[in-house]
Amino acid sequence: MNTMLLAAQAAQGGGMGMIIMMVAILVIFWLFMVRPQQKKQKEIRKFQNSLQEGSKVITGGGIYGTVKRINMEDESVDVEIAKGVVITVNRSYVFANASSQMHNA
Structure with missing residues (x-):
């Protein structure tokens, strides 16, 4: 027991x-x-x-560029990736400050 x-x-x-x-x-x-x-x-x-205009950024796809315009209404950012070449991406796909990334490399 x-x-x-x-x-x-x-x-x-x-x-x-x-x-x-x-x-x-x-x-x-x-x-x-x-x-x-x-x-x-x-x-x-x-x-x-x-984000501000003129900021150097990296998008989610790994594209480096400079912010040209920020549209708060539709949450988009125009990013210049080469002289005269501007793409529009959703603000949530801009992930990093490119200038700080270049200094760390």
Whole structure:
């Protein structure tokens, strides 16, 4: 009888240990994966909201250019990619400041 009680208590303790282990794994996953990604997205949104004409940018497709015009009504940005060549992209596809990227290279 005593062995059955001990076995039952051990099984319950093992279940609690498993729950604690799963919670620990989820916390570690959040700290190393989700949180840095959220911070990066916040920085990108901040950059997109602070765009100005004349800013050197990189689009989501990897195209380097200079912002010529920002249209807040339809959330578009005109980007000059070569002398006289202007493309229109959605503001959410402008990801990085090209001048800071060139300095890091």
